[in-house]
Amino acid sequence: MWSFYIEQLIHSLPFFLKGLWMTIAVSGLSLLAGTAIGFIWGILRASRSRFVKPLIGAWVDVVRGTPFLVQVFIIFFLLPEFGIQLEAFPAAVIALTNLAACFICEIVAAGIQAVPSGQMEAATSTGLNALQQLRYVILPQSMRIILPPLVGQFVLLIKDSSVVSAIGVMDVTRVGWLTVQRVPQGLLVFGLVAVLYFVICYPLIRISNSMEKRMSAGVTLNKM
Amino acid sequence: MIEFRDVHKWFGELHVLKGINLKVDPAEVLVVCGPSGSGKSTLIRCINRLEPIQKGALIVDTMKVHESKTNMTRLRAEIGFVFQQFNLYPHMTALQNVTLAPMKVRKTAKKEAEDQGRYVLEKVGLGDKLHQYPAQLSGGQQQRVAIARGLCMRPKIMLFDEPTSALDPEMINEVLEVMRNLAREGMTMIVVTHEMGFAREVAHRVAFMDFGELMEIAPPREFFAHPKSERTKLFLSKILTH
Ligand SMILES: Nc1ncnc2c1ncn2[C@@H]1O[C@H](COP(=O)(O)OP(=O)(O)OP(=O)(O)O)[C@@H](O)[C@H]1O
Ligand SMILES: [Mg+2]
DSSP states (O other), rough: OOOHHHHHHHHHHHHHHHHHHHHHHHHHHHHHHHHHHHHHHHHHHHHHHTTHHHHHHHHHHHHSOOOOHHHHHHEEEEEEEEOOOHHHHHHHHHHHHHHHHHHHHHHHHHHHHHHHHHHHHHHTTTTTTTIIIIIIIIHHHHHHHHHHHHHHHHOOOHHGGGGGGTTOOOOOHHHHHHHHHHOOOOOHHHHHHHHHHHHHHHHHHHHHHHHHHHHHHHHHTTTT | OOEEEEEEEETTEEEEEEEEEEEEEETTTTEOOTTTSSSSHHHHHHHTSSSSOSSSEETTTTEEESSSSSOOOHHHHTTEEEEETTOTTSSHHHHHHHHHHHTSOOOOOOOHHHHHHHHHHTTTTTTOTOEEEEEESSSHHHHHHHHHHHHHHOOOOOESTTTOOOOOOHHHHHHHHHHHHHHHHHHEEEEOOOOHHHHHHHHHHEEEEETTTEEEOOHHHHHHOOOSSHHHHHHHHHHHTT
């Protein structure tokens, strides 16, 4: 019996690989765009700007305070009401990009604020402008604080990407749903789904861990 | 060179500078002392607008610091600032610390900036520490790198905010020595410090600050021999017995 199911599963392996590719495409695009936007938002959020800062803060709170599934539904089903019709794929990428940007924004802002204020004062007093201060003095120091949780966040977001299967994106999770209707062995099918996610996430987990170790070692070596 | 005219500064409700009037001439060395919380740091931080002032006029090298439209980036390049806590960039070597601003602000070519950086670091006695990171240097060495960082911009004014207070006693002198040399070369300096030996020997005038006011300002000999106000006397008796 088992061997029969396994054989069927092997037959649908190309289908799974397509799903895996879709998961990588959705998460990859979203993480790239989300990281870029998240850094910009995070820098603004850590700045002194009176106007943009609370705006970003409020948006981040709204996004973090609502289920991702609901956000995906809003973008896919509700935006058309306002004349914005999106395919499932761009809708998924937009939703996940926004989610990524919000989480990354918080990580980046925290990393910037962790740099002692004397660093900014020293840079200011030598005549560096705000952008130069950020680029040469603040960000290089913040990166050590930002990188480990950033990579950790990537892992969470890749797993969150499974939610977009709900609007019909053919990612690994959706392939699992469709397969289990032909191969009624939930454990086997979703075991395979889990393995495929793990294959993407595990290297990232390792990277994050080793960065964290390197960083805590570096702190003692490189005290202010 | 530096002129305060009835300068007031508030932190929220707290009135920190209460009508400061002060003129510092080119090549003058002014030492400022006074009890903790009296506003000494705030006074010199206003000069390059690390802190904005709320009332009065503050003119530095013909530029009006009190006017919000004044291009501070340009003025700051002319003013070196040395902090109590050094505030060196921990991810850069000594040489990188001192060449960053010349390269990015003055647009000096890297080679030239490094030559100058080497020269200035040698001048403060750190010619052999060019490629060390701040964490590998002692407190006194770090503070000398911080002074070199200011000097590499070829400033017209150097401001010092308790540059030796965070140092172990045996390192204080190496830093004061660098400052003495600077004064001798004719640098305009305002030094917040409680090193009264330095004040006596190097300062042209010594000022006593208390509760946000300049209580007394006089040449060192007069200042130490015949302090006018009771509070100056009290303060001096406290720190000179140390
Ligand atoms: N950023 C700030 N926000 C609010 N209050 C401040 C700030 N900086 C300084 N103060 C307050 O302003 C007053 C003057 O501070 P300042 O640092 O100028 O004193 P100081 O004479 O340098 O003292 P110290 O010898 O301890 O360095 C103090 O009461 C201080 O608590
Ligand atoms: Mg102070």
